[in-house]
Every structure is written in C-alpha cells, then in structure tokens.
Amino acid sequence: MNKINVVNNMIIPFIDNNVIINGNSVDFLGNGDYFIEYIECDNVEIEFNIKSNVCIQLFEFSGNKDLSINVKYSLNDNSSIIVNKFYGNRNTDETVNIYLKGSKANIKYNFSSISSNADNYLINIYHLDNRTKSDIFNRTVAKEGSSNFFDINSYVENGIYDCYLNQSTKIATLGESNNRINPNMFISENSTTAIHSSVIGSISGDDLFYLMSRGITYDDAINLIIKGMLLSNINNNMEIREKILKILENREVNR
Amino acid sequence: MLVIKNLNVTANNKKILNDFNLTINDGEIHAIMGPNGVGKSTLSRVMMGDANYEITSGEMYFNNDNLLPLSTDERAKKGIFLAMQYPMEIEGVSNQDFLRTAISSINNKRIGLYDFILKCEKGAEELSMNKELIHRNLNVGFSGGEKKKNEVLQIKLLMPKFIILDELDSGLDVDNLKIVGENIKKYKDDNKNTSILIITHHPKILEYLNPDYVHIMENGKITKSGDYNLAIEIEKFGYVNRDKDLTEEEKYE
Numbered sequence: 001m002n003k004i005n006v007v008n009n010m011i012i013p014f015i016d017n018n019v020i021i022n023g024n025s026v027d028f029l030g031n032g033d034y035f036i037e038y039i040e041c042d043n044v045e046i047e048f049n050i051k052s053n054v055c056i057q058l059f060e061f062s063g064n065k066d067l068s069i070n071v072k073y074s075l076n077d078n079s080s081i082i083v084n085k086f087y088g089n090r091n092t093d094e095t096v097n098i099y100l101k102g103s104k105a106n107i108k109y110n111f112s113s114i115s116s117n118a119d120n121y122l123i124n125i126y127h128l129d130n131r132t133k134s135d136i137f138n139r140t141v142a143k144e145g146s147s148n149f150f151d152i153n154s155y156v157e158n159g160i161y162d163c164y165l166n167q168s169t170k171i172a173t174l175g176e177s178n179n180r181i182n183p184n185m186f187i188s189e190n191s192t193t194a195i196h197s198s199v200i201g202s203i204s205g206d207d208l209f210y211l212m213s214r215g216i217t218y219d220d221a222i223n224l225i226i227k228g229m230l231l232s233n234i235n236n237n238m239e240i241r242e243k244i245l246k247i248l249e250n251r252e253v254n255r
Numbered sequence: 256m257l258v259i260k261n262l263n264v265t266a267n268n269k270k271i272l273n274d275f276n277l278t279i280n281d282g283e284i285h286a287i288m289g290p291n292g293v294g295k296s297t298l299s300r301v302m303m304g305d306a307n308y309e310i311t312s313g314e315m316y317f318n319n320d321n322l323l324p325l326s327t328d329e330r331a332k333k334g335i336f337l338a339m340q341y342p343m344e345i346e347g348v349s350n351q352d353f354l355r356t357a358i359s360s361i362n363n364k365r366i367g368l369y370d371f372i373l374k375c376e377k378g379a380e381e382l383s384m385n386k387e388l389i390h391r392n393l394n395v396g397f398s399g400g401e402k403k404k405n406e407v408l409q410i411k412l413l414m415p416k417f418i419i420l421d422e423l424d425s426g427l428d429v430d431n432l433k434i435v436g437e438n439i440k441k442y443k444d445d446n447k448n449t450s451i452l453i454i455t456h457h458p459k460i461l462e463y464l465n466p467d468y469v470h471i472m473e474n475g476k477i478t479k480s481g482d483y484n485l486a487i488e489i490e491k492f493g494y495v496n497r498d499k500d501l502t503e504e505e506k507y508e
Contacts, residue, residue, distance in 0.1 A: 204367035205307070210343040213303050214357035214409060224356060228347030232392070 077102030084234035086245035100132035144175030262313030289472035334416030349430035398425025436463025458486040
C-alpha cells in the first residue's frame with residue numbers, strides 16, 4: 001500500500017505513476033490502495049480527484065489536536081472510492097464535500113472515531129449524475145464530557161435518475177455527553193432509493209450481561225464492544241489496526 | 256453444590272420468584288418445567304447476577320460461596336455458565352475475539368492462538384458446526400440452531416462446573432437437538448461432577464440428558480418434584496391436567 005503523509009497541513013510529495021499531486025490536490029489516475037496520515041496538522045485543505053473508471057481504496061488516519069479539515073472527493077464516470085477513515089483527534093472541525101460528478105460514480109465512506117472533546121462533522125454528498133451511489137457509515141464512541149455533532153446532507157436534483165443514497169450514523173455514549181445527528185436527504189427525483197438510520201445510545205446492558213456471563217470483566221466487555229464497533233466499520237490491515245488500537249489504549253476507552 | 260433458600264425476586268415492582276428453594280448436589284441433573292411466565296428464565300438470569308432483577312430476600316450459595324454479592328463475571332469465574340434462550344447478537348465483536356477473551360478471563364491467563372484454534376475446530380467439528388462461524392461477528396446472522404451450537408461450543412471451551420440450560424431446545428430442529436443433546440451428555444460424562452439445571456417447556460431435551468430430578472414451577476416457586484416420569488406425565492397431560500386421576504389403561508401405558 002502506498003503511503004501519503006500530510007505533515008504540517010501540506011502533502012509530502014512522492015512518486016507514483018498513478019498519482020499526480022498539485023498543491024493539496026491529489027489526482028488518482030489508476031487503481032490502487034493508499035494510506036494517508038495527517039501528522040501534526042491543525043488546518044488542512046485537501047482534494048481527491050478520481051478519474052473515470054478508476055477504483056481507489058483510501059485509508060485516512062488522524063490523531064491530532066484541534067484539527068480543522070476540509071476534504072473534497074470528486075468522482076468521475078464509473079469511478080469508485082472506498083474511504084476508511086479513523087480519527088482519534090482532540091477537537092475536530094471537519095467539512096467533507098463529496099461530488100459524484102460522473103454516471104455510476106460510487107463512494108463508500110466508512111468513518112470511525114473516538115471522541116474525548118468537541119467534534120463537529122459536516123458531510124455533504126452531491127449526486128450530480130445518473131445512477132450514482134453513496135454509502136455513508138459513521139461510527140463514534142463518545143467519551144464522558146465530549147460533544148459530537150454530525151450534519152449529513154445528501155442532494156439529488158430532479159432529472160438525476162436512479163441514484164442510491166444511504167446514511168447510517170451511530171454514536172455510542174460512555175457517560176454523559178452531548179451528541180446530535182442531523183441526517184438530511186434533499187431529494188427532488190422520484191427514481192431515487194434512499195435509506196437512513198441514526199442511533200445515539202449507551203451500550204446495551206443485555207450485550208454487557210452476555211459478555212460478562214462468560215467471565216469477561218465489565219471493563220473488558222466495554223473494550224470488546226467499542227473496539228468491535230470502531231474497527232468493524234473500516235477495512236483495516238495490521239498496521240492500521242495497531243495504530244487504532246494504540247489510540248484506543250491511550251484514550252482508556254472504558255474510563 | 257448449589258443452594259437457593261427462600262429467594263424472593265422482583266422486577267418493575269412485580270414479584271417473580273416467591274420463596275424459591277432449590278438444592279443441586281455435585282453431578283446431579285435437574286430439570287425445571289413450567290408454563291410460560293412462571294419465572295423460569297428469571298431464575299436463570301438471577302443465578303447469573305442480572306442487575307435488572309432485585310433480590311428482596313433469600314440466599315444463594317455455590318460451593319459454600321455466597322453468590323449474591325458477586326458480579327456476573329465473578330459468578331462465571333466460579334464455574335457457573337448460563338446457556339441463554341436468546342443469545343445476544345453483538346455487531347463488530349468477532350466470535351473468535353469473544354471466545355478467546357472469555358477463555359483467558361475464566362482461566363486468568365492468555366490462551367495461545369494455536370491451542371485456541373485447535374480447541375475451537377475440535378468443538379465445532381463435534382457439533383457439526385460451520386467453522387466459519389468462529390470468525391464471524393458474535394451470533395450476528397446465525398440461525399437459531401447455530402446460536403445454540405455456539406452456546407454449547409462455549410461450554411466445551413470454558414469448562415464450567417455448573418451449567419444452566421435456558422430453553423436450549425427452542426430454535427432447534429430435531430437433528431440439531433440430537434447433536435446438541437449428545438454433546439452436552441458427552442461433556443457431562445467427561446466431567447462427572449458437573450451439575451446441570453435444565454429449564455424447558457418440553458421433555459424432548461430430557462431424553463438425551465436423563466435428569467435425576469424434575470421440578471414443576473408455578474407462580475415463582477417449585478410446586479412439585481419427581482423423577483423423569485414427572486416430565487412424561489407433563490408431556491401427556493400438560494400442566495393443567497397433570498394431577499387428574501389416571502385410568503388403569505393410562506397407568507399401564
């Protein structure tokens with residue numbers, strides 16, 4: 001897997017025949033898997049352009065403090081991207097704009113985070129051509145005292161046919177926290193298929209009872225459930241998994 | 256081994272167990288039968304320490320240890336296992352991670368991966384269980400039969416001393432009931448001192464496990480006890496008519 005580092009808000013250039021980097025814009029010309037890590041960043045503007053007929057899998061990872069980030073994904077005809085994103089930031093303000101510009105463009109956006117402070121996410125998905133597809137999955141563990149706001153807006157104009165929109169957001173709370181999910185779908189076209197679900201809630205007592213009835217302590221049971229929820233939402237290899245587990249360990253998710 | 260004395264339990268201000276008494280010695284198999292809503296499943300969850308139930312009075316001892324102050328995981332570590340009527344589906348938690356964590360917790364030491372895989376595969380094979388289920392999310396998308404087999408696999412891996420089977424037969428077809436029943440029987444044969452409490456509506460599972468005692472539970476307490484013949488009587492007449500006088504022909508049958 002190719003690695004792209006974004007350090008101090010700037011992309012570190014690297015050589016790859018399938019990628020053109022121009023400032024903070026990344027053009028993907030051929031298929032591939034890429035791992036992007038945001039290191040010591042506080043204000044990032046980044047744009048990913050996926051050319052026609054190209055399939056990309058992106059792994060994004062951030063463990064920063066006070067991160068403001070603006071990410072744009074543009075997809076052309078028959079292109080697809082799977083975004084696997086994990087944030088363990090302390091204070092995040094993120095805007096994601098997804099432009100499905102070409103026919104049959106397809107995004108699967110899998111986002112997981114553990115929140116200790118204040119995190120705000122605005123995700124806009126624009127279906128701009130026929131038969132475009134968006135699957136948006138957000139999974140967040142909200143620690144005591146944190147706040148998590150998700151505003152997710154999907155748009156389909158009249159005359160853009162046979163689009164598929166899916167939004168699924170889940171926030172699991174550990175103690176008192178302030179959380180909000182606004183799932184909006186602005187659809188002016190009858191041929192659209194739209195699905196959404198939003199859940200905010202604490203960890204199920206029945207789940208905990210089941211795990212503890214097998215000798216697993218309360219803390220370990222919480223850990224199992226939290227790790228499962230966050231890791232299962234994103235495709236991850238050993239390297240990414242280890243990074244995520246390290247962040248979760250440092251955050252002492254069960255305390 | 257297990258002693259329950261005058262146990263009274265409420266949930267949502269409703270009394271569910273009413274001066275309940277039961278003693279189960281090492282190696283004994285007991286069955287509790289009864290119609291719906293008499294408190295059978297509540298009993299199993301109370302024994303396991305479910306915080307949704309309030310114990311207003313009574314005592315519960317396992318191997319002379321007072322169970323009431325113990326948390327659910329502490330009771331499991333004492334060797335008590337509850338095979339649940341509706342095993343929970345937990346999204347994201349792999350069956351493998353769950354089983355390995357449970358084994359390590361019960362034994363208080365991390366089990367090696369190789370040993371773990373060998374044990375899982377052996378157990379799954381004995382249960383005619385698809386080995387892929389070990390790698391899937393815990394009980395997610397499992398059929399009723401697969402969930403119950405997964406409960407029995409846990410018994411094989413965790414090696415409990417006292418097993419509570421809460422409606423193990425529900426959700427199992429005839430063939431799977433036979434497999435599950437025979438596997439539990441084999442576990443019992445291999446672990447003579449293990450005791451089993453079977454909670455059921457139907458006597459079919461009892462054919463495999465041949466209980467030493469059968470109890471009828473009504474209104475939160477045991478109202479009648481006997482041997483396996485009591486279960487046959489229930490099968491024949493139901494709970495309502497079980498005390499009616501038998502004709503000579505019925506007695507002969």
